[in-house]
Every structure is written in C-alpha cells, then in structure tokens.
Amino acid sequence: MFKKFYTVVVVAATLACNASPTVTTNAPQRKVGAADLTPDLQQSVVCRQVAEMVTRFNYKKVPLNDSISAIIYTNYLKRLDENHSYLLATDVADFNQYKTTLDDDIKAGNLNNAFYIFNVFQKRYTEYVNFSIAQLAKSFDFTKNETFVYDRDSLPYAADVNELHNLWAQRVKYDLLNLQLTGKSLAENKETLKKRYSNILSQSNKLNNQDVFQAFMDAFTEAIDPHTNYFTPQNAANFNIDMSRSLEGIGATLQSVNEYVTIKSIVAGGPADKSKQVNVEDRIIAVAQGKTGAFQDIVGWRIENAIALIRGAKGTTVRLQLLRTGVNGKPRTIELVREKIILKDISAQKEIRTYNNNGKQVKIGVISIPAFYLDFNDYKAGNPNYKSTTRDVKLILDTLKRENVDGIVIDLRENGGGSLMEAIELTGLFIKTGPVVQVRDARNQVEVDPDEDPAIAYAGPMAVLVDRFSASASEIFSAAIQDYGRGIILGTQTYGKGSVQNAIDLDKVINPTIKDKLASLTGKNKSVAVGSQNKFGQLNLTIAKFYRISGGATQHKGVIPDIQFPSVIPLDKYGEDTEPSAMPYDVIAKTDFTKFGNFTPVVPELKKLHDQRMSTSDSYKYLLEDIAEVKKQSAEKSITLNEVQLKKQRDADEQKALERNNLRRVALGLKPLKKGEAKPKNEDLDFLKREAGQILTDYISLDNKIMSVTQK
Secondary structure, eight states, rough: OOOOOOOOEEEEEOOOOOOOOOOOOOOOOOOOTOOOOOHHHHHHHHHHHHHHHHHHTTTTOOOHHHHHHHHHHHHHHHHHTTSSOOOHHHHHHHHGGGGHHHHHHHTTTTTTHHHHHHHHHHHHHHHHHHHHHHHSSSOOTTTTTOOEEEEOOOOOOSHHHHHEEEHHHHHHHHHHHHHHHHOHHHHHHHHHHHHHHHEEEHHHTOHHHHHHHHHHHHHHHHOOOOOOEEEEEEHHHHHHHHHTTEEEEEEEEEEEEEEEEEEEETTSSHHHHHHOOTTTOOOEEEEEEETTTTOHHHHHHHHHHHHEEEEEETOOOEEEEEOOOOOOSEEEEEEOOOEEEEGGGOOOOEEEEEETTTTEEEEEEEEOOBBBBHHHHHHHOOOOTOBHHHHHHHHHHHHHTTTTTEEEEEEEOOOOBBBBBHHHHHHHTTSSSSSEEEEETTTTOOOEEEEEEOOOOOOOOOEEOOTOOOOTTTHHHHHHHHTEEEEEEEEOOOOOOOEEEEEGGGGTSSSSHHHHHHHHHEEEEEEETTTTTTSOOEEEEEEEEEEOOBBBBTTTTOOOOOOOOSSOOTTTTTTTOOOTTTTOOHHHHOOOOOOSOOOOOTTTHHHHHHHHHHHHHHHHHHHHHHHHHHHHTTTTOOOOOOOOHHHHHHHHHHHHHHHHHHHHHHTTOOOOOOOTTOTTTOOOHHHHHOOOOOOHHHHTTTTTOOOOOOOO
C-alpha cells in the first residue's frame, strides 16, 4: 500500500512558507463505528499546509481542481484495492460521489471522506480474512478442474458478496493447495494457514490513522507528480535513515515473529554487540526510556512502532526486557546507551575482477554504489568523518589504485538516487573541474552546478553500468560522465527521473500559533517517535528539473547507454515514461564545458567485439530466454486448482529451473548443483557485470588515446 520510489532530494535547503492554516473543526461528520479510524486535527492542518505548498511552489504549478480530484480518487482506490479483491461494485458506486470533491476536501483539511472510504475497505478486508479462516473448517476437493484468477486489476469489482465469497473460497483453496504440495498433512496445512490468516488479521488491526493519512496523501501527491511525497513523522525518519545510511540506536535488526519483536541480527561494534547481553532470536517484550522510565509492554505491537521506541538520540539510555528464544521464564533487563550506527552493508562496495587479454592479465575494479547517500546532519555539524557516497568511493579508489587495477567499472544498477550534492561531488572524483548538471526552477531560471575541486581521484579508463532502475542522481552522474567523454556507459536505458525535490521539515513551516492551538486541543502527540524532533512530517516537494550539460533533460528519457544490454526489467512497466503525471522531456541550451575524451570513434569497434561474444555466448542466450519467460509469466492471470495438474506443472517448472540454472553455471565456469543443494555463499552469477568488465578490457586493449585526463 505504501510503496514509494525514493528520489534525489536537495536536503540543504528549507522552503519558507508564510501560510497560516487554521484548524478546521466544523467539517461534515459521518457516523463513526467503534472500530473506525478517524482523522485528527493535526492531520487536517498538515493536509492544508501540504496542499498550499504543492499548489504554490511545485515546479508543475498544478491547480487543485475537479480533474486532479478524479486522479486522486483513482489513485486512492488503487492503493487500497488494486486487484479488485475486497471492494464491491456498490461500495465504489457509493464512493463515486467524492470523485470530484476530494480537491475541495484537501484544501479545507477535511479528511472525513477519505477516512470513510478507508474504513469501508478495512471492513471488507477484515470480513474476507475472517471468511478465509472460516473456510478452513470445510473439506476441499483438489480433483476438480477449477481455475483461480489471481490477477483481477483489469476485471470489474464484484457485483455482490456472493461473488467475492466465491473468489475468496478459491483463494483459500489455492493457498492450501500450495501447502499440500510440500508433502505435509491436510490438518497441518490448515493449521499453518490459519496462523497465517490470523497474523494478517492481527497486522491489519494494528493500522492507525497515520497509515490512512499516509495512503491518502500518497494518492494526492502522486496525482501532482510521481516524486512529490509527504512522509508522516515515522516515515520521514525512515527516509532520512535511508538517505544518510546511518541511524542512532542499539545496533540490531528487528522483526515481528508471532507477535514478539525479535532480534534477527546484531551490528558488529554496536551497543547490543558490545554489551554481550543480547542474542539473535531474543524477544523484546518491554522498553523503558532512561535509567528510571517506566517499562512499556510491546508484545503485539507493530514492528515500526516498536522500532521507533527503541531508537533514540546518540548518548541516551534505553532499557529492554528480553526473553531468550525458546524460554518463557522471567525476562532479564538490560541497559544500553544508544550510539550512531553506520549501515555498512548498504554502502559502496568494491571487488576486483581479472580478465585475460592476449595472455596478459587485466585487473578491473568494480565499485557497486547502491545509492547517493549523505549524512547531512553530520556534514552540517562539521564532522570531518561524515558518511557519504563520495567519501566512501574515494577511499575505495585509493585502495584499488594501490592494487594497480587497469580500469574501473562503476555499477549503478538499481541505484534509485539520493543526494544531488553527492552526484556532483562523485563526478568530481573523475574530472578536473567543470559543470556537472543544469537545474531549471519554476521561474525558468537555470543554475549550473559545477565541480570546483581540481583534484582527480582516478584518471584511468572507466565504464558506468546502469539499468532501468538507475535513476535521479545515478542519471546525473552517468550523463555527465558520458557528456565529458570520461567513461563509456553500458547497460539499459535508465529510469528517466529528472526532477529536483526539496526536503521540507513541516515543523519549520507550520505557524507556531497553530502548533500551540493543536497542543492545547490534543495534548501530547502519542504517534510521534520517542526522541523525534519532527512532529508534523516532511514534504519532499518537486521544485526544479535537471538537464545535462549538453542541454537535454534526464527527465522522461533517462540516459541511453553507449552499448546497450537487454533488459530483464520490463521497460513498458517501469520508468518515468510509464508514469501518467510525469513531466515531459525537453531541451535547454548547452553549457560551456571541455570534453575530456570522445568515445564515438571507438564505440563501434567495442560494440562489434561485444556482439561477437554474445553471438556465441550461452549466458547471453539464457538471458534472452529469461526475458522472454518473464514476459510470458507476466501475461498469465490464472492458475489451476487441480492438485495433480498443479503438481505436474510445478515439478516441471522446478526441474526446468534447476536445469537452466545449471546451464548458466556451466557457462560461467561453475559446477552444476544437485537438486536441493544450496548455492555456495558469495558465488557470482552476474553475467552482465562480467561483460561490463570485458568491454572495458577491450577498450584498454585497443590502446586508444581518447581519454587524455591527467592526474594532478
């Protein structure tokens, strides 16, 4: 429900807004059931504030009108019930009265209608999960030639309850049939499924009004453009952790297991690790703040809420009550002092690959960059060791140079973006000085953002590997490297996300008088994470558009590689050009810059060598077959409920997968696996990464003098 594509954010600036929303208390009221979720006054204020900022300052300057309201309405229903599996046609007919009025509701801060829609959905959801549990008491005939249609998004909503009951009866039968194929008894499988459905119901019952508010605000902002986003305080905290690749807490990964908050891994060197009192699979049953705070029981809590309670500012104390796994005796109490935890596993990583070039070994360093991250708070505070992509890559480059690599591949596949500043500074590691990106704001004023540091961290041959999920900052970096002729771009057409977002802390925007009035009306905001400075959430607002230094936008079109690989990711389903509210591609004047090289003369020869390898490559053949198989499977919408037929189909698929996997392994020089044999850890089956290094090796072997960058 809450899927988001994280994007480039200008985290340095804060937009000032003089709007002073008022608290609306006389919005139309509906009859509220005991289990219904209701909006609060703070959400009303935030809704109005976001609406005003979006309409006044968004780059697209989209007015809130009936047309946008219809899009918001469609987005909201899609977020709630995209597969048309819960709501009835009569429910949607009732909701249609709001199709052209949600714009007025948003401007007024009236969330009652949005919550009404959600509560109807939640009622249906609960009803059909309970219905599914009740179905398990019945007998099942797996010999019938029935078909379950699982992909229903193009089908109409169910006409009545009986139609939905039939659908869910089939869904239960399908879930049970999947378990039957594992070889366990029907009784065991029914019990497993009952626990699964009960857990789903439990998690659903833990939804709160912030979840509803987030879903509705997502539907609203997505109607404006794909990358303007509002985040509730808790989601804002998670977004900023993702941006900084660091957090302040105890250094443990948590997961909800059978209603218990369970420790699944421990960060080496973190407070939990250093205490020697915390073990993997320990269950946290209560949390207290400081040395004297009262314990709060968290059994049955949503994992997000429990994490918010356990996290906190560096240097503060948290006490935990822990139960050892498998033991239900007296819990033990431990005391931990929170620290700053660096998330190394999701930072830039390196490896070295060796290629044979006419009997000579060529060493290629590969740097995988998952995001353009920056710990902005540390940077702003002047900490010389602040966490950032550029700093991490600079250290890796120094290491690779000491190991005498002959070339570098920067792997940006599935890198969805991050900090604009990091995109510019990372580019600066490979060029002397010059413009990196142009930014045009809503007033049509163009700013050129340059690299001003003449130092070059690496001056040798390089390539950049991208795919359809390389976006935003990845595209800025790739486009600059391509425009300068500094490196060769390999892979598939990138995402095409070329817009700039400003991260706005709404606490710094909302009128203090309104805050005071809210505080007096509602008291302490219990939904805000302990230790959080953000009470009203964060707005990532699209305020500008990126352009290459050569003039073309990265928006919509993305970056086209010099040598293209087939894409496993369907280009017609993922990418900016598939987003209805996306801005179009356009061109502005190029800026002055001096090319460092020119790959145009050498690309045809490199492509010829690549094509020759691919024409006889089993790995390439299997890749093309995989792409065709993915396309075929994505077109399937139903499955048999006949046990014999499904088992036969699954066995054939499993055998085919094993055979194909072993063919891939043999093609890469690895030994085939037997059925049930686990793949060795750290084994590399990444054919495209290997080929990227081979193309760079080809370039090095051509002894081409195009790249004339000198290190100073």
